[in-house]
Amino acid sequence: MLQTNLKPIVTTSFNLKIYLAEKKELVEKALDNSLSISTPEKIYQAMRYSLLAGGKRLRPILCLATTELLGEEEKIALPTACALEMIHTMSLIHDDLPAMDNDDYRRGRLTNHKVYGEDIAILAGDGLLAYAFEYVAENTKNIPPERIVKVLGILGKAVGADGLVGGQVMDLEHEGNPDVTAETLTSIHRRKTGALLEACVSCGAVLAGADAEDLNRLSIYAQNIGLAFQIIDDILDVTATTEELGKTAGKDISAQKATYPKLWGIETSQKKADELIDSAIEHLAIYGDKSLPLQAIAKYIVERKN
Numbered sequence: 001m002l003q004t005n006l007k008p009i010v011t012t013s014f015n016l017k018i019y020l021a022e023k024k025e026l027v028e029k030a031l032d033n034s035l036s037i038s039t040p041e042k043i044y045q046a047m048r049y050s051l052l053a054g055g056k057r058l059r060p061i062l063c064l065a066t067t068e069l070l071g072e073e074e075k076i077a078l079p080t081a082c083a084l085e086m087i088h089t090m091s092l093i094h095d096d097l098p099a100m101d102n103d104d105y106r107r108g109r110l111t112n113h114k115v116y117g118e119d120i121a122i123l124a125g126d127g128l129l130a131y132a133f134e135y136v137a138e139n140t141k142n143i144p145p146e147r148i149v150k151v152l153g154i155l156g157k158a159v160g161a162d163g164l165v166g167g168q169v170m171d172l173e174h175e176g177n178p179d180v181t182a183e184t185l186t187s188i189h190r191r192k193t194g195a196l197l198e199a200c201v202s203c204g205a206v207l208a209g210a211d212a213e214d215l216n217r218l219s220i221y222a223q224n225i226g227l228a229f230q231i232i233d234d235i236l237d238v239t240a241t242t243e244e245l246g247k248t249a250g251k252d253i254s255a256q257k258a259t260y261p262k263l264w265g266i267e268t269s270q271k272k273a274d275e276l277i278d279s280a281i282e283h284l285a286i287y288g289d290k291s292l293p294l295q296a297i298a299k300y301i302v303e304r305k306n
């Protein structure tokens, strides 16, 4: 038998499935502890109903992964990670309202207004939005205060007229318009979907003390994955089932929404999403293997089934 003194080749392996499962468990526990029932009970129950309804928890995980990439412990970013999920959940509750997309199902269960009524669902969203800011301010420890102020500013911008609110307004304005261009669609989704995903990465970076170059590089990564995320969301609306999605499939067509598959077809849309992910990953090259989690999350965004 051939004897060699060669050491086994060390390959870098990263198991995204295990990584996501571990982070998700951490986030679920932190969210559960973040909001207990107080009075008036009904509003706390409505807020917890949607906040603890599962979901991929991609936004908090992106925040934690970015903080770790830059060499800080994830625990410093946990309150902000929870706040990002509170804001995301608020946007889903409001998005599902009869005055908006009018959906009955979300995350595999009845939407908030179907269970608690429209009035309480609006207030549950408002309650989660306000609490997100309170939660960051009250619970972020051992971080220079100027970083916390910066995080609060990033969150506010991502929610406002240049973020979720503006994107939703543009989305509503263009419903039923058959002439929406790719530029307009991208402008809608840069705000509606991309702004919050970018905030997840930026907040994680700021909490870890990122310099301007890191912040710029990581923001470009986030903008690319944000748009790819929405392209895949549009594709899944056509190709996946209601059971797989946990929400009504085919909603974009029935609501006459402009979508990427409508503009480009499914194959080209998938190709453009893949290109965006390649470009996102290129912006992580400087970090080497430390960026494996963010690289793998980017790939997951285009391979996901819900």
Ligand code: GRG
Pocket (backbone or CB within 6 Å): 054, 055, 056, 057, 058, 088, 090, 091, 092, 094, 095, 100, 107, 125, 129, 159, 164, 165, 168, 192, 193, 230, 233, 306
């Ligand atoms: C009231 C301040 C305020 C804002 C609300 C309703 C609204 C304005 C904005 C809508 C934002 C929205 C719902 C965008 C869609 C983003 C998107 C693709 C959500 C799906 O995210 P996933 O797949 O969901 O990560 P899970 O359930 O896995 O978390």
